[in-house]
Amino acid sequence: xxxxxxxxxxxxxxxxTIREAHERIAPLIHRTPVMTSQSLDAIAGARIFFxxxxxxxxxxxxxxxxxxxxxxxxxxxxxxxxxxxSSGNHAAAVAYAARRRGTHAWIVMxxxxxxxxxxxxxxYGGEITFCEPLISSRAETCARIERETGAVMVHPYDDNxxxxxxxxxxxxxxxxxxxxxxxxxxxxxxxxLSGTALGAHGMRPGLRVIGCEPQHADDAYRSLAAGQLQPLxxxxxxxxxxxxxxxxxxxxxLRQHVNKIVLVSEEEIIDSMRAVWERMKIVIEPSSAVAVAxxxxxxxxxxLGLPPRPDGQPHKIxxxxxxxxxxxxxxxxxxxxxx
Amino acid sequence: xxxxxxxxxxxxxxxxTIREAHERIAPLIHRTPVMTSQSLDAIAGARIFFxxxxxxxxxxxxxxxxxxxxxxxxxxxxxxxxxxxSSGNHAAAVAYAARRRGTHAWIVMxxxxxxxxxxxxxxYGGEITFCEPLISSRAETCARIERETGAVMVHPYDDNxxxxxxxxxxxxxxxxxxxxxxxxxxxxxxxxLSGTALGAHGMRPGLRVIGCEPQHADDAYRSLAAGQLQPLxxxxxxxxxxxxxxxxxxxxxLRQHVNKIVLVSEEEIIDSMRAVWERMKIVIEPSSAVAVAxxxxxxxxxxLGLPPRPDGQPHKIxxxxxxxxxxxxxxxxxxxxxx
Numbered sequence: 102x103x104x105x106x107x108x109x110x111x112x113x114x115x116x117x118t119i120r121e122a123h124e125r126i127a128p129l130i131h132r133t134p135v136m137t138s139q140s141l142d143a144i145a146g147a148r149i150f151f152x153x154x155x156x157x158x159x160x161x162x163x164x165x166x167x168x169x170x171x172x173x174x175x176x177x178x179x180x181x182x183x184x185x186x187s188s189g190n191h192a193a194a195v196a197y198a199a200r201r202r203g204t205h206a207w208i209v210m211x212x213x214x215x216x217x218x219x220x221x222x223x224x225y226g227g228e229i230t231f232c233e234p235l236i237s238s239r240a241e242t243c244a245r246i247e248r249e250t251g252a253v254m255v256h257p258y259d260d261n262x263x264x265x266x267x268x269x270x271x272x273x274x275x276x277x278x279x280x281x282x283x284x285x286x287x288x289x290x291x292x293x294l295s296g297t298a299l300g301a302h303g304m305r306p307g308l309r310v311i312g313c314e315p316q317h318a319d320d321a322y323r324s325l326a327a328g329q330l331q332p333l334x335x336x337x338x339x340x341x342x343x344x345x346x347x348x349x350x351x352x353x354x355l356r357q358h359v360n361k362i363v364l365v366s367e368e369e370i371i372d373s374m375r376a377v378w379e380r381m382k383i384v385i386e387p388s389s390a391v392a393v394a395x396x397x398x399x400x401x402x403x404x405l406g407l408p409p410r411p412d413g414q415p416h417k418i419x420x421x422x423x424x425x426x427x428x429x430x431x432x433x434x435x436x437x438x439x440x
Numbered sequence: 441x442x443x444x445x446x447x448x449x450x451x452x453x454x455x456x457t458i459r460e461a462h463e464r465i466a467p468l469i470h471r472t473p474v475m476t477s478q479s480l481d482a483i484a485g486a487r488i489f490f491x492x493x494x495x496x497x498x499x500x501x502x503x504x505x506x507x508x509x510x511x512x513x514x515x516x517x518x519x520x521x522x523x524x525x526s527s528g529n530h531a532a533a534v535a536y537a538a539r540r541r542g543t544h545a546w547i548v549m550x551x552x553x554x555x556x557x558x559x560x561x562x563x564y565g566g567e568i569t570f571c572e573p574l575i576s577s578r579a580e581t582c583a584r585i586e587r588e589t590g591a592v593m594v595h596p597y598d599d600n601x602x603x604x605x606x607x608x609x610x611x612x613x614x615x616x617x618x619x620x621x622x623x624x625x626x627x628x629x630x631x632x633l634s635g636t637a638l639g640a641h642g643m644r645p646g647l648r649v650i651g652c653e654p655q656h657a658d659d660a661y662r663s664l665a666a667g668q669l670q671p672l673x674x675x676x677x678x679x680x681x682x683x684x685x686x687x688x689x690x691x692x693x694l695r696q697h698v699n700k701i702v703l704v705s706e707e708e709i710i711d712s713m714r715a716v717w718e719r720m721k722i723v724i725e726p727s728s729a730v731a732v733a734x735x736x737x738x739x740x741x742x743x744l745g746l747p748p749r750p751d752g753q754p755h756k757i758x759x760x761x762x763x764x765x766x767x768x769x770x771x772x773x774x775x776x777x778x779x
Contacts, residue, residue: 134473155721375768382494382764384721425721429714434768 113295113354114265116303122169122265123272129168129201133157133270135277140380141393147402147416149393150281152274155385155425159221161342162270162293162423163194163257169266170255171198179204184252186232186239188214189342190424191257196227207252209242211235215341217428236346258292259348267296268303274419275304282407286421287391288312288321288362289343291351297421298358311405312355312362313392315340315370321347322362325355339367339433342388342424363405365394371433373397377422387433389422396420452634452693453604455642461508461604462611468507468540472496472609474616479719480732486741486755488732489620491613494724494764498560500681501609501632501762502533502596508605509594510537518543523591525571525578527553528681529763530596535566546591548581550574554680556767575685597631598687606635607642613758614643621746625760626730627651627660627701628682630690636760637697650744651694651701652731654679654709660686661701664694678706678772681727681763702744704733710772712736716761726772728761735759 114122136151154162171183182205185195192208199206208227210219211234222229232242247254256263270293271284284301288294298310314321315338323331330352336344347355365373374390376397377383398404402416410416453461475490493501510522521544524534531547538545547566549558550573561568571581586593595602609632610623623640627633637649653660654677662670669691675683686694704712713729715736716722737743741755749755 160721378723378768382499382723384717384723429717429771429773432768432771432773434771 112350113299114261119265119268119272119300119303123269125172126165126168126266126269130164131157132273135274136381138381141376145396145401147396147418149396150274150278150417150419152270152419152421153383154270155383155389155422159193159197160424160426161190161194162267163190164197165269166263166266166292167191167194167198167255170260170262171202173262174253178253182207182250182252183255184243184246185255185257186243187257189218190426192218192227193221193225195255196222196225200226207246207250209239211239215428258290259350263292264296267293268300270421271297271300272304275301278417278419280417281308281419282410282416283309283311283405284419285311285313285392287343287388287423288314290345291321291347291355293421293423294359295351295354298354302358309360310358312359313395314362314364315343315391316364316366318343319364321355322364324352325362339370340387340391342386343391363395365391369394375434384425384427385422386424386427389424392420451689452638453600458604458607458611458639458642462608464511465504465507465605465608469503470496471612474613475720477720480715484735484740486735486757488735489613489617489756489758491609491758491760492722493609494722494728494761498532498536499763499765500529500533501606502529503536504608505602505605505631506530506533506537506594509599509601510541512601513592517592521546521589521591522594523582523585524594524596525582526596528557529765531557531566532560532564534594535561535564539565546585546589548578550578554767597629598689602631603635606632607639609760610636610639611643614640617756617758619756620647620758621749621755622648622650622744623758624650624652624731626682626727626762627653629684630660630686630694632760632762633698634690634693637693641697648699649697651698652734653701653703654682654730655703655705657682658703660694661703663691664701678709679726679730681725682730702734704730708733714773723764723766724761725763725766728763731759
């Protein structure tokens with residue numbers, strides 16, 4: 102019996118754990134570029150630094166947490182394979198990381214998952230098990246596979262190995278651009294946002310961290326306002342990566358480390374996505390657009406209510422672009438010609 | 441009377457002219473990144489290095505030539521303003537460069553030009569004059585504006601200042617990746633392709649330069665095959681940047697410096713554009729896709745018939761992505777769901 106607590110038994114990964122995660126995964130992932138756009142800066146009235154996880158391996162930040170979790174396994178654990186549930190980017194990331202580790206990945210996907218996401222999982226060698234499109238059905242199917250195969254569960258966000266991995270994106274951004282005034286990231290289950298806050302505060306204690314959430318899936322906003330975890334009542338947002346509920350673990354980290362949650366409308370998500378595609382010439386998915394939308398409002402950065410910079414210069418804002426996986430056959434941009 | 445020939449009187453800009461052009465424009469444009477993609481490399485069976493002029497100011501390489509031409513003007517010439525005709529990227533580039541030089545730009549556009557292109561010209565302060573959608577009408581309208589205003593003509597490609605500017609993209613790519621086996625670029629009027637060949641051969645005499653052209657606008661292919669300039673008989677291609685005819689000047693440079701022209705189908709253009717958006721997460725316009733399409737065929741790089749590399753490694757191929765300006769409201773990707 103060891104006296105050292107297992108990382109899973111503490112609430113949040115500490116800075117040392119995050120630095121170790123970064124050392125573990127750095128050789129296996131891209132150090133994604135930080136991009137800028139003069140025309141979006143002009144709209145926002147700020148200098149924005151975009152951490153482009155849309156250009157990350159498998160097309161999203163999810164590969165950070167998945168790689169950290171799967172490469173943290175002991176050889177005996179790795180030999181058993183891994184299991185997870187996800188309808189999207191985490192599924193592809195676990196399949197990819199498992200193949201690189203040389204182990205098997207069982208991926209539980211809802212039967213209505215987009216076919217492009219299923220294809221990505223298959224292309225990376227993952228074994229898909231379909232379940233009913235209910236959160237409860239996902240967990241039950243995972244539990245059954247765990248029992249039957251002995252596979253190790255790799256939860257999409259309620260897992261400190263995952264959170265520590267996701268924290269490395271903010272760590273890299275702060276390594277590149279030290280003097281940000283605030284950092285914006287989207288929030289869904291809270292893996293990215295809690296990791297972003299921990300990674301940012303490891304580099305810069307006290308840096309303002311702001312979560313961005315669709316009005317149509319607003320459980321993080323309501324939970325922080327109420328001071329206790331609220332259920333996800335609806336998730337009919339175009340931001341298909343942001344339809345999961347917070348977990349107690351991620352909620353607790355957000356309460357401690359996140360300054361506020363800003364809600365954005367579906368129209369703002371689509372307009373922001375379009376602005377980024379048109380002006381920056383990069384493909385981001387709707388979930389990424391959620392994190393820049395507050396800056397593209399009429400009042401721009403002023404809507405965030407930040408104090409002025411000591412140097413009197415425009416604010417410097419970091420934005421995490423979470424991913425770039427979209428189905429090009431069903432984009433939301435055609436409404437203008439159909440009118 | 442000077443004994444020095446004006447650059448316009450010689451057929452092609454020499455290497456010194458190209459280096460001077462690069463010094464002139466480098467502070468005014470982006471040094472665009474060279475991107476790679478493991479999944480496209482796997483399809484092609486080669487290592488591809490993409491020069492991302494879609495991430496260039498104004499969204500295309502055209503700003504290189506336009507900036508070189510407009511910043512080459514004497515103060516007296518610049519005071520007269522500039523005039524050009526273009527339905528697309530050259531129009532926006534001239535408007536942008538003229539504003540930076542502090543001079544006026546008259547832009548002749550066909551009455552059926554896409555509204556997004558007109559908006560870009562207006563946003564950069566250009567003054568649009570509409571003409572009939574005929575090549576002859578464009579030239580006549582430009583000539584009239586020259587007579588009436590004294591403005592200096594900046595032709596989209598039949599101009600050595602323009603060609604020298606476009607040559608700087610290939611020069612930068614070769615500076616970054618020296619040991620390419622071949623360099624691919626799209627061809628329309630031939631400004632980019634002739635510049636690419638001159639820039640490449642300034643850096644690496646003898647480097648294989650291959651032009652890529654839509655089957656539906658194949659005058660360069662037919663002209664090189666026939667050994668004399670052939671008329672553009674049709675231009676009904678989705679690659680809206682590649683609908684212009686070669687000029688005698690660009691044809692002569694291509695004959696001397698380009699190894700061959702490869703034709704690509706409309707379906708190949710759309711599929712290649714889609715592959716780049718999906719795999720690289722960057723927005724390229726159809727004209728850019730034309731230059732990667734030959735590498736994404738079933739035989740990949742083998743279809744180009746290159747000799748093996750001396751080191752036995754996979755071929756290293758440069759591709760110029762010419763631009764990223766697309767109308768997001770009318771993309772060609774929806775055909776799959778509409779079937």
